[in-house]
Amino acid sequence: MSPRRVLHELEQHERSHGANESTYWLYFELLWRDFFQWVALEQGKRLFRAQGIRSKQKTWRVDPDVIARWQAGETGVDFVDAFMHELNATGWMSNRGRQIVASYFAKELGQDWRIGASYFESTLIDYDVASNYGNWAYQAGVGNDSRDRHFNVSRQQDTYDPTGAFRNMWL
Structure with missing residues (x-):
């Protein structure tokens, strides 16, 4: 489905039912x-x-064992692992989940962010090259945001899965 079609359906829905947070x-x-x-159009190959x-x-590591555990959802960090299990089972992950696992991969594990982006490229059913690499670079601190953000996984877990329902579903 094209983004233009999504926008059209969104506008039609809002006309019929009103706008809301979703x-x-x-x-x-x-x-x-x-x-x-x-x-991506402006930056070309620099994006990669x-x-x-x-x-x-930045100095990125490439540790095949660490990468394999992250891909399999076996990092020992339940919230990250649950998102990776969801991705591996369905080919999909929420935007919040994508940000959390990308930040964890690049910031906590120190792995080359492009390997994570490549894994998403091979696994996501809604893959888009510009969004994927743009978001991964952003989370790795080498993209558009000069603030070099860092997601606190524990705080994200407390905010978005306080009862553990999501983790229990996927672990």
Whole structure:
């Protein structure tokens, strides 16, 4: 389904049923998609460099055992592992989950973010090159955001899965 079609359906839904928080976030994500399309067009192959579009020098590790455990959802961090189990079983993961596991992979594990992006490329059913690499570079601290964000997995878990229902479903 094209983004244009999604937008059309979203606008039709809002006309019939009114806007709400969910429709806002869907529209917001469509804007992010367009943003990353323009970034990819402007940056070209620079989007795929280890130092990203900001040419930020970082030392990335490539540890096959660490990477394999992350891919299999066997890191020992329940929230990350649950998201990876969901991805491996369904080919899909929420935007929040994608941000959490990407941040964990690059920031906590220190692995080359491009390997994580490549794994998503081979696994996601809704894969889009610009959004995928744009978001991964963003989470790795080499993309558009100069603040070099870091997701606190424990805080994310407490906020988005306080009862453990999501973790229990996938672990």
